[in-house]
Amino acid sequence: MTSAGMEQTAAAALLDAIRFDAAGLVPAIAQDAATGEVLMLAWMDRAAVERTLETGKACYWSRSRQRSWMKGESSGHLQIVRSIHLDCDGDALLLKVDQLGGIACHTGRRRCFFRRAEGGGWVVELKPIKTEAEIYGSGS
């Protein structure tokens, strides 16, 4: 067996333990490896998990855009994967990552979970570090 073949077999063993849903997706939580802060929840299909394993950078499936994406491909805010964890039922993933740029959210905030329930409403508890125009360019 070639080296590439062995890698494929190894990845297959990892992938086969994951229970993808009817749409072929699994939720993946990204957590800051250093601080423990939960940065975001996104979705992966089988190819996104494979690409994440191959590149060491978090890759997801965008349900709204119906396409694969490497986190940070436009913004530069890549997630370097330190470890990948699977839950008891095999239907959720946890990634511990180094968040490049210190910004996980497309709104320019450190994390996507920036609203907190308080007094019957959602309070925004975090300010953007950069504006979306600064991150993505004002022309896009």
Next chain:
Amino acid sequence: MTSAGMEQTAAAALLDAIRFDAAGLVPAIAQDAATGEVLMLAWMDRAAVERTLETGKACYWSRSRQRSWMKGESSGHLQIVRSIHLDCDGDALLLKVDQLGGIACHTGRRRCFFRRAEGGGWVVELKPIKTEAEIYGSGS
């Protein structure tokens, strides 16, 4: 307006910001409020969010059993909710909780994410604190 009526209105404002999926569910991450450890990912329907807000204890919707459950109702391992957070798209929740009994997983482990990808396979990196028989009784 009665006090109960005001509470309903307040909860409605919180609930209306959540984007439940086609099945009426939203993924909810439970994180240990003290240590930052990600304990589990489960699902909530609107009623589960309402019940969580009302009781201060984490309530979920079981997709496998197709019914509401309060986490810990059988095991005693309740989750006392310290704060609830909503992400930028409104389609994922993060709960910071105190995990009673120090066990979040039905397998008797601290957390459900106890497998780590390593060398092409999943390595179990955490031992059960209690057996399932000890938690749920051997007769069930």
